[in-house]
Amino acid sequence: MNVSRRSLLALGAAVPALALAPQSAFAAAALPTVDMEAVLKAAQWDPVKADEAVTAGAGPSVRLVETALRGLxxxxxxxxDGHFGTRTVAxxxxxQKQLGYSGIDASGLPGKTSLTRLGDGQFTLTRVYSVGARTTHQGFPVNTRTLAMLKAAQTRSGITFTVEQGSYSPGADPTSAGTHDxxxxxxxxAEALTAAKRTxxxxxxxxVGFAAWLRTPAQGxxxxxxxxxxxxxxxxSASAQKQVGxxxxxxxxxxxxxxxxxxxVSKVTYEEYLRSL
Structure with missing residues (x-):
């Protein structure tokens, strides 16, 4: 005798979850995953390497991104090849430009929206994050992720930082070579800090996840x-990406x-730092 799934449910019979799951759920589950954090790290680091070494932990995700770009x-x-070099950045x-982005939104550094669109039907994202909304701190523009990182560093060091230049400031200081764009x-x-406090x-x-250096007048x-x-x-910005690399x-x-x-110190992203707490 043939018994339909509806009949089984009406009788209170146990129906395997596999039989009840929507077909779209199977399609999503079958897709490979791209680690957004790993791809971002590779996109900053790989272009400045002297060779074509693959960033540890990023290779499979980068290859999926490159495969999707190849398909287009x-x-x-x-x-x-899993190496997010200058050709992959370009x-x-x-x-990003095909999606209508320009400026810093089309720098070749993957963001959540463009990665999601690229992966449509090909891969899903894990370890997804956002820099948050733009805000101000001490009168200077920053985003909420950067501000959270700054506060975390203040807590670790016991030092309250005084900001002299913020983010999203194209042309504000020609000596910055576009890093603050x-x-x-x-x-x-750093002038108000002792040598020990500077360190x-x-x-x-x-x-907490910054690429940070003490800059002296002898350097510039x-x-x-x-x-x-x-x-x-x-x-x-593109120049800031190179500094991270x-x-x-x-x-x-x-x-x-x-x-x-x-x-x-161990080189970490902010997300890696948070997971270590």
């Missing part, structure tokens, strides 16, 4: 200050590409 004709098959920027970038006063400040900023035409860039801020490579983020002279 934006990148050659030879670059579908291809992703073209995808987008989100995630801050300059903090403590840079250490704390790095521990600027006063003594701390320059900090929020790693994996999806609004980073330089930080991962053990460099100072300046044009001379000298060795990093800052405190040695």
């Amino acid at each position: 004709g934006l990148i050659d098959a030879s670059y579908v 291809a992703y920027a073209q995808w 987008g989100g995630g970038a801050l300059d903090l006063d 403590a400040a840079v250490t704390a900023l790095r521990q 035409d600027w006063p003594l200050h701390i320059h900090a860039v929020a790693i994996s801020d999806t609004d980073l 330089a930080y991962y490579e053990g460099r100072n983020g300046l044009a001379n590409n000298a060795a990093d002279d800052g405190p040695r």
Whole structure:
């Protein structure tokens, strides 16, 4: 005798979850996943590497992104390799422009919306995050993620930072080489701090997810200050992205590409820092 699922339900019989799940749920479950955090890290780090090494933990996700870009004709098959290098950055920027983005929103650094659109029917996202809304702190523009990071560093160091330059400030300071044009970038006063507190400040900023350095007048035409860039801020300017990559490579983020002279700490994103608490 044939018994329908409706009949079984009416009789109170146990029906396997597999039989009841909507067909769309199976389709979503069958899709591979892309780790957004890992892709963002690779997109900042890989372009500045001297070789085509794949960022640890990012390869499978980056290959899925590159495969989707290849499907759109934006990148050659030879670059579908898990290395988010300059060709992949350029291809992703073209995808962002096709979506109607421009400026810092089309820098080649993947954001939640563009990644979701790219993965439609091909992959789903994990470890998704956002930099939040734009706000101000001490009169300077920042986003809520950067502000939360700054406050976390203040708590760790016991130092209240004085901001000298914020984010989203194109053209505000020509000596900054565009690093403050987008989100995630801050300059903090260091002249009022002792040498020990300067080290403590840079250490704390790095521990919560900033690429941070003490900048001295001997390095450029600027006063003594701390320059900090929020790693994996999806609004980073192109020059700020390169500074993050330089930080991962053990460099100072300046044009001379000298060795990093800052405190040695484990390099983490803000999200990695939060998971460590």
